[in-house]
Amino acid sequence: MATINDNYLKLKAGYLFPEIARRVNAFAEANPDAKIIRLGIGDVTEPLPEACRTAMIKAVEEMGDRNTFKGYGPEQGYAWLREKIAANDFQARGCEVDASEIFISDGSKCDTGNILDIFGDNNIIAVTDPVYPVYVDTNVMAGHTGEASEKGEFAGLIYLPITAENNFTASLPTEKADLIYLCFPNNPTGAVATKEHLKAWVDYAKANNAIIFYDAAYEAFITESNIPHSIYEIEGARDCAIEFRSFSKTAGFTGTRCAFTVVPKTLTAKAADGSDVELWKLWNRRQSTKFNGVSYIVQKGAEAVYSEAGKAQVKALVSFYLENARIIREQLTSAGIAVYGGVNAPYVWLKTPNNLSSWDFFDKLLQNCNVVGTPGSGFGAAGEGYFRISAFNSRENVEEAMKRITEKFKV
Ligand code: MLT
Structure with missing residues (x-):
């Protein structure tokens, strides 16, 4: 008789964003005239940069010509894209990352989940609370947790x-962790880490032979000059960290799909026999077995992000x-609501007014303002009493949503 992976039954509620969509759809069905503004899931709304579109159109044409047609590409991604990433995103910032250490993929969500394939089942895992739910749920699915x-x-x-009390940066664990998930700029709080904070984590990881999974999907939103963009800006990180990056939020690729993961060749973890094994080799083996790479057309679109025109267009995007985030911060503050984040990140994290629970505020916002946000408690127990507003939407919608909220919630 076929059996299931029982670990899935430990996942009580649905994944946060489909759960929100379910509630919003029910409300929309009952209130067909409501003009709902969605500032919940961080999904981009503005068109792809022109440089990316032009490159992809050209790539489609190449696919239509026998002489330039491409079949399977390299599983790790085309070298011309990996070289541009290494030079622009890392070497230009003084980080020692080689193109051969970069793996192109179809998303950071997939990579942060899939990376668990190459790690053992007995690792002790540390996450922040609140946290991007994928890190927790994928560990539950893999059987790394109890109930x-x-x-x-x-x-x-x-x-x-x-x-707010610790400025949304976690203290080091007092116990020993083997795998640590860090996300900066942070989803959901919008907080950033200083070099000193990241150095403390790198030192902890090295002292404990731990690996840091560093999710830098929102790196392009950093506006302050002294904030690190990559964990490899920290000395010693090549020996303890894997970094995840994405074109989704940077260049509007949520529907186009392209991301990359950096696995330094210097990174090792223990095999059962006590020997040190290179993680690069395992990840390469995993990707070549289970993944056939991102399409040539999409990788050409991603490459255009690094052209002069692409850089300017991505910056404008x-x-x-970020201007939306500024408007959200300013308007909510004027309504007497305490806000965090939104300066180096596309997310504004707020304290719910009148001590409402996160889901009560969600319902009130939906019913009274027809605005959708994300309840902080959906990201973890310590997110209770907080709420996330995404800055990914048109200017018109953001302004209209803020008008409705400030009218209803002014204290
Ligand atoms: C979010 O809203 O947190 C993001 O859209 C999730 C994601 O990027 O997968």
């Missing part, structure tokens, strides 16, 4: 609370969303 508590915390995981 969830009443509060929704899974047995066996180390939760590191991040709140990021600035557009």
Whole structure:
């Protein structure tokens, strides 16, 4: 008789964003005239940069000609894209990352989940709370946790609370962790890490033979000059960190799909016999077996991000969303709501007014303002009483949403 992976049954609720969509759809069906503005899931709304579109159109033409047609590409991604990434995103910032250490993929969400394939089942895992739910759910699916508590915390995981009191940066665990998930600029709080904070993590990881999974999907939104863009700006990180990056939020690729992961060749972890094994080799083996690479057309679109025109267009796109974030921050503050983030990130994290629970605020916002956000408690127990507003939308929608919220919630 066929059996299932019982670990899936530990996942109590649906994945956060489909769950929100379900509630919003029910509301929309019951209120067909409501003009709902969606500032929940961080999904981009503005068109792809012209440089990317032009490159992709040219690539489609090449696919239509026998002489330039491409079949399977290299599983790791085309060298011309990996070389541009290495030069622009890392070497230009003084980071020692080689093109051969970069793996092109179809998304950071997939990579942060799939990376667990190459790690053992007995690692002790640390996550911040609140946290991007994918890190927790993929560990639950892989059987790395026990059951969830009443509060929704899974047995066996180390939760590191991040709140206004600690400036949304976690303290180092007092116990030993083997795998640590860090995300900066942070989803959902919008917080960033200083060099000193990241150095403390790198030192901890090296002292404990731990690996840091560093999710830098929102790196392009950093506006302050002294904030690190990559963990490899920190000395020693090549010996303890894997970094995840994405074109989704940087260049509007959420529907186009392109991302990359850096696995330094200097990075090792222990085999059962006590020997050190290169993680690069395992990830390369995993990707060549289970993944056939990102399409040539999409990789050509991603390459155009690094052209002069592409760089300028991507900068304008990021600035557009950051201006939305500024408007959100300013308007909510004027309504007496405490706000965080939104300066180096496309997310504004707010304290719910009148001590409302996160989901109560979600319902009130939906019913009274027809605006959708994301309940902080959906990202973890310590997110209760907080709420996330995404800056990914048109200017018109952001302004209209803020008008509705400030009218209803002015304190
Ligand atoms: C979010 O809203 O947190 C993001 O859209 C999730 C993602 O990038 O997968």
